[in-house]
Amino acid sequence: MESLIHRRSIRKYQDKEVDEQLLRRLLEQAEHTPTMGNLQLYSVVITRDPKMKKRLAPAHFAQPMVTGAPVVLTFCADYRRTTLWGEQRKGHPGYDNLLSFVNAATDALLYCQTFCNLAEEAGLGTCFLGTTIYQPQAIIDLLELPPLVFPIATITLGWPDEDPAQSDRLPLNGIVHEEVYHDYTPQQIDDIYGPKENLPENKHFVEINHTDTLAQVFTDIRYTAKDCKAMSEELKKALHHQGFM
Amino acid sequence: MESLIHRRSIRKYQDKEVDEQLLRRLLEQAEHTPTMGNLQLYSVVITRDPKMKKRLAPAHFAQPMVTGAPVVLTFCADYRRTTLWGEQRKGHPGYDNLLSFVNAATDALLYCQTFCNLAEEAGLGTCFLGTTIYQPQAIIDLLELPPLVFPIATITLGWPDEDPAQSDRLPLNGIVHEEVYHDYTPQQIDDIYGPKENLPENKHFVEINHTDTLAQVFTDIRYTAKDCKAMSEELKKALHHQGFM
Numbered sequence: 206m207e208s209l210i211h212r213r214s215i216r217k218y219q220d221k222e223v224d225e226q227l228l229r230r231l232l233e234q235a236e237h238t239p240t241m242g243n244l245q246l247y248s249v250v251i252t253r254d255p256k257m258k259k260r261l262a263p264a265h266f267a268q269p270m271v272t273g274a275p276v277v278l279t280f281c282a283d284y285r286r287t288t289l290w291g292e293q294r295k296g297h298p299g300y301d302n303l304l305s306f307v308n309a310a311t312d313a314l315l316y317c318q319t320f321c322n323l324a325e326e327a328g329l330g331t332c333f334l335g336t337t338i339y340q341p342q343a344i345i346d347l348l349e350l351p352p353l354v355f356p357i358a359t360i361t362l363g364w365p366d367e368d369p370a371q372s373d374r375l376p377l378n379g380i381v382h383e384e385v386y387h388d389y390t391p392q393q394i395d396d397i398y399g400p401k402e403n404l405p406e407n408k409h410f411v412e413i414n415h416t417d418t419l420a421q422v423f424t425d426i427r428y429t430a431k432d433c434k435a436m437s438e439e440l441k442k443a444l445h446h447q448g449f450m
Numbered sequence: 451m452e453s454l455i456h457r458r459s460i461r462k463y464q465d466k467e468v469d470e471q472l473l474r475r476l477l478e479q480a481e482h483t484p485t486m487g488n489l490q491l492y493s494v495v496i497t498r499d500p501k502m503k504k505r506l507a508p509a510h511f512a513q514p515m516v517t518g519a520p521v522v523l524t525f526c527a528d529y530r531r532t533t534l535w536g537e538q539r540k541g542h543p544g545y546d547n548l549l550s551f552v553n554a555a556t557d558a559l560l561y562c563q564t565f566c567n568l569a570e571e572a573g574l575g576t577c578f579l580g581t582t583i584y585q586p587q588a589i590i591d592l593l594e595l596p597p598l599v600f601p602i603a604t605i606t607l608g609w610p611d612e613d614p615a616q617s618d619r620l621p622l623n624g625i626v627h628e629e630v631y632h633d634y635t636p637q638q639i640d641d642i643y644g645p646k647e648n649l650p651e652n653k654h655f656v657e658i659n660h661t662d663t664l665a666q667v668f669t670d671i672r673y674t675a676k677d678c679k680a681m682s683e684e685l686k687k688a689l690h691h692q693g694f695m
Contacts (some may be wrong), residue, residue: 206453206571209564212482229622236619237457239578242668243617250627286624286642287668288635293639294665302682307555307583311603313576314556318483318563319454325553326451330497333484333560338552348629349630358556366462374481376476377499379531382495391532392537397531420539422530423487430544437547444530 208325213371215330216270218363223276223329228362231327235320244287246309247316250348252277257347264343265336265359274361279337279344280317282309284449285353300353306449310357316360330365333358339436340444352448373401453570458616460575463513463608468521468574473607487530491554492561495593502592509588510581510604519606523580524589525562527554529694530598537547542653545598551694555602559599562603575610584681586688597693618646645669 232249247248252258253276262271265343271277284300296308300309337344337359344356370445389397389418401407414422424430444450477494485491498502498521516522518543527542536543545554566576582589582604589601624642634642646652647664659667669675689695 206479206568209479209482209568229626233622234451234454236625237454237616239459239566239576240670241580243619244668245620245625248625248627248631250629250631252629254629281631283625286639287665289634289639290643291665291669292646293636294663296663296669297675298667302671302678304685306585306676307685308580310552310555311559311580311583314559315563317565318560320483321474322567323451323454324566326513331484332616333662335486335553335556338556345660347461347630348614348627351631352634352644371482374488374629375490377478377481380481380493380528381474381477382493382593384495384497384499385592386493386526386596386599388497388596389534391538394531394534398535403638418534418539418541419539420532423489424536424543427487428545428550430542433544433547433549440549440552 206322206328207291211371212325212449213369214332214361215365215367215369216332217365217367218330218361219366221275221364223362227327230275231320232324234323235316238316238319240312240316241308244338245312246283246287248283248286248354249431250279250281250282252279254256260347261344264340265334266339268334268336270332270334270361271393275362276362278360278362279348279356280313280358280360281350282306282313282355282357283311283353284309285351288353300317301448303444303450306444310355313357317360321360324362327361328364332361334361338440341440342446345443350447355444355447366404370406373407375401451567451571454567456616458614459577460608460609460610460612460614461577462612463519463575463606464611466520466609468578468607468609472572472639473521476565476568479568480561483555484562485561486553490557490560491528491532493526493528493531493599495524495526497524505592506589507662508545509585509592510579511582512586513579515579515606517575519608523605523607524593524601525565525603525605526595527551527556527558527600527602528598529554530596533598546693548695551600551689555600558602562605566605569607573609574607577606579606583685585689586685588690590688595692600689600692600694615651618649618652
C-alpha cells in the first residue's frame with residue numbers, strides 16, 4: 206500500500222474512461238472486507254451517465270468533481286436485499302431501526318474504504334464526498350433507493366490530472382489513548398494543533414476566510430452549529446423515510 | 451494489497467506481542483485516510499492490559515478474541531477534541547447532534563479499515579467486532595469516554611495462530627446497480643443467494659442452528675427483530691448520554 210503514504214484527494218481527472226473490467230475487479234476484490242455476519246449490508250450505485258452526474262451534482266453542493274469525474278460511486282447502507290432474502294426464505298427480518306442502520310452503514314463504509322485503498326494502489330484518484338448525508342433525500346430520490354437503503358458515502362473516481370500537495374495530519378499522540386481515554390488539557394490541545402496552525406497553507410486558509418483562527422474556519426464557517434442542527438433534522442427525516450427510524 | 455485477496459478474520463493469535471513501534475507506524479500511516487475537512491474526527495483507545503481486556507470482554511459478548519489477542523483497538527467517533535480546539539480558539543462548535551455523530555463515525559470507520567488493510571499487509575491478523583455498538587454504554591464507562599466520543603468499531607489484533615478457510619461472498623452483480631437502484635426480483639434473490647446456500651459449510655451452519663434456511667439463521671436467531679429493536683434503544687440512550695442526540 207505504497208500509494209497510501211503519498212495519498213491525496215484527487216479532484217481533477219483526465220478525460221479518459223475507467224475501464225469497466227478494472228472497476229468491477231476492484232469492486233469485487235473489495236468484497237473481502239469484513240462484514241457483519243457475512244451479510245454484506247451494502248450496495249453500490251455506479252454513475253457514468255453525464256445526465257445523471259448533472260442531476261446528482263446539486264445534492265453535493267455542485268462540487269465540480271461530480272460532473273468532472275468519469276465515474277461516481279454511491280455506497281449505500283443496504284438492509285433491503287437481506288430483508289427480501291429473509292422474507293423469501295421463511296425468515297422474520299426486522300431491520301427497521303437505528304441499530305440496523307448503523308450496522309449497514311458500517312459495512313458500507315468499510316467496503317468503500319477498501320475499494321479506495323485498492324483503486325489508489327491501481328493508480329486511480331479518488332475524492333470522498335462528505336456531502337452525501339447532507340441532503341440524503343435528494344440522492345435517495347435520484348438514485349431511486351427503496352426502503353432500508355440509505356446513501357452513506359460517495360466517491361468520485363478517475364485517472365489523476367493534478368498533483369496536489371499532501372495535506373497535513375495530526376501527530377499520532379493526538380489521536381491515540383492508552384488503556385483509557387485521557388481527556389485533553391489546554392496545553393495538549395496547543396501541542397496537537399500548533400504545528401497544523403503554523404503551516405503556511407493553513408495560515409493562508411485563515412486569511413482568505415477572514416477569521417482569527419484556523420479552528421474558526423471550521424466551527425464558524427464550514428460546519429456551523431446552525432447548519433449541523435438543520436441537516437441533522439433532514440438526516441432524521443430521510444432515515445425515517447427509508448424506514449430506519 | 452495481495453493480502454486482501456486471501457483475507458480471513460483471524461480469531462486465534464500467537465503468544466507474541468505486537469511491537470509497539472510497528473503498531474504506531476501502522477496507526478500513523480492510516481492517518482492518510484480521507485477525513486471530513488481534515489478534522490480527523492476519531493480517536494483510538496489501545497488495550498494491552500490483560501485486566502482491561504477481561505473487563506472489556508463482557509461488552510463484546512465474551513468473544514474469546516478480546517482476552518486472547520495481544521492488542522484490542524477501540525476506534526471512536528470523536529468530536530470532543532475538535533470541540534475543545536474550537537472553544538480554545540474563539541470558535542463556536544456545535545456538534546451535539548446526529549449529523550455530527552455520523553460524520554465522526556464515518557471518519558473513524560474509514561480510518562479503521564485502512565488500518566486493517568495495512569495491518570494485514572504487514573502479516574498481522576485482525577477480527578472486526580460488530581458488538582461494539584450493541585452495548586456501547588459499557589464500553590464508554592470502561593474506557594472513560596467523555597461527551598462527544600463514541601465507540602464505533604473494535605479490532606482484535608495479533609500474529610495469526612490459525613489458518614481458517616476464506617468465507618464466501620455474494621456475486622458482484624448482487625451488490626452493484628447501474629445508474630439507479632434496480633430493485634431485486636424473487637428470481638434475482640434466488641440467483642444471488644443460491645450459490646451461498648449451496649456451500650457445504652453453509653448447509654452445515656443451517657443444520658447446527660436447526661433452521662430450515664440459511665437466511666433464518668440470521669433473521670430468526672443471530673439478528674432478531676426483538677434484539678435489534680432493544681439494542682436500538684440502548685444505542686439511542688448511549689448517543690444521548692454522549693451528547694449526540
